[in-house]
Amino acid sequence: MDQFRPRDGNDNTVRELRKNVEEFQDHFLRFIKGRGIWLIIIALILLYLASGFYIVGPGERGVELLFGKYYGTTDPGPRYRLPWPFMSRTIVDISTVRRAEIGFRSERGRARSIPTESLMLTGDENIVDVQLFVQYLVKDPVKFLYGAEAPEQALRASAEVALRGVVGENDIDYTMTSGKLDIQHKIEEYLQELLTTYQTGLQVTQASLLVVDPPADVQQAFHDVVRALEDRERLIKEAEGFMEDVVPKAKGQAQQEIREAEAYRAQRVIRAEGDSKRFISLLEEYKKFPKITRERLYLESASEFLAPAKKYIMDQNANQVLPLLPLTGSVPQAPTNSQDTAPEKKGK
């Protein structure tokens, strides 16, 4: 029983609501039957006409169609066209530079390589890893909208075609080094040509090769070539250093030897002169008393040259080699046994 209680209350509210609705309908019908209907119709018509207003933002163009046929292009500002179904408009951004990435994708500021896109054959049957970055914008908004299906997709595909086509015409070394700019330029031209043929209405502003690298598998070998080149330079520099070191040293040594020889020459001459002078002086005196001078000179020398030597005095008559008197040490104090001593030496 309890659960049916609230139903009474509900009944009341429903009844009240119905009453209100009926009242509103009453008022409304009266309003419609009067001038009100026209007001609503006018309001609806105005609203309908107002739907033709639109705003073309800066850097945008509006393309208007009249019954599906191209009618005109509108510049930035508030514009008006006839409402549906007579006219329609599409707004195209023609100033924003759009970008396409071939061989990589930027993700949160980092480039992730896509090997299936970036690896390609070069003209000399090598494989190179290339990443291309294309910047473009809409040049012709009408063509962009109605010339080709999915124009931006067409640009991506065409960029790949151009990239591979141009790289395939060149050698890997040219592509990776001196030819990079040339290749970039050719890709840009080729791509633009394709885009024009395909009626995409797109204009390439820049095509740049971000990365032109050997594939990861052979990168080490390529780096080694660079290292080898540096090794070569280093070896040459070292050898040159060796030369810089050896030649001046040799020159120094040469000069030293020459100076020594010069010294020898001078010394020899001077000494000869000295010796000669001495001899001549001595000779002059000698000539005055030759016998005694000769004797003196001999004895003086003998005392000198016999002093250090071991001396044996032999028997006078027998010619035997038997030493009678071993005279050791200095002659003046020779200790002896049989024979008498004191052989004067310094005597004149």
Added chain:
Amino acid sequence: MTKIAIAIIVILIIISQTFFVVKEGQQALVFQLGKHERTIREPGLHIKIPFIQNVKILVNKVLAADARSADEYMTLDKKRLIVDTVSRWKIEDPLLFYQSVRDYQGAIARLNDIIFAKLRQEIGNHYFREFIREKREYIMTQVAVGTSEQAKRFGINVIDVRIKRVDLPEEVQASVFARMKAERERIAKRYRAEGDQLAREIRADANKKKEIILAEAYKQAQILRGEGDAKSTSTYAAAYTQDEEFYSFLKRLEVYTKVLKNDTAIMMRPDSNLLRYLQSPVGSAGTESSTGASSAK
């Protein structure tokens, strides 16, 4: 009131069945009871007989046909290649197109079949090298022309066929990498060998210069020494020739002083000139010459 509403609805239905819009980038076929009545290639507002005629809208833009998948081809020199193409085309004859391939999907399937066959034939007629390099453009033009001819039957105008990718099968790729590696190693070796060669040359050159400089110096030194020797010799000769006997006497004395050392043993006779006063103050028979200095080791 309701009559008016019904009338409006009926009028609207009739209008929508009578007028139709062909937009930019579209073209249309009008059929009358299933039979082709006319083709509309211009965008704009067009009229047809309601209920009896109906309209088929087709695209009038440049369309793309990507190859389903990259297919494998074989060149004349039996090298395998994976080629991925993309072609651009337009519906040139909507009726023919509609009758033969029905729609976009059907067209792409047919086109790709044609391109595949053409490309297979062209690639099979060329060497790998040609295809990769100089003749790529030519081959693609051939394929495009051939495809275009066949595609006409479907009302399709082929604008071009392009190679998106040319790759080598994975196992071939590995051997290309190996070859590239070998090639680079060769270059690296050459650079190092060149460096070695040049360095050796420079070093040898340096050594040569050094030897020459030293030899020149030696030569000059010898000349100088010779001059010294010559000059001193003449000086000595000039002096000593004044009394050669006295010179030889003096020089010998000098030599004895130098030559006779501690370990020299000298045997002397008591009657030698030096020792003649050794045994008697009168002196023994002073043999002038017999100094008797015979040296022994």
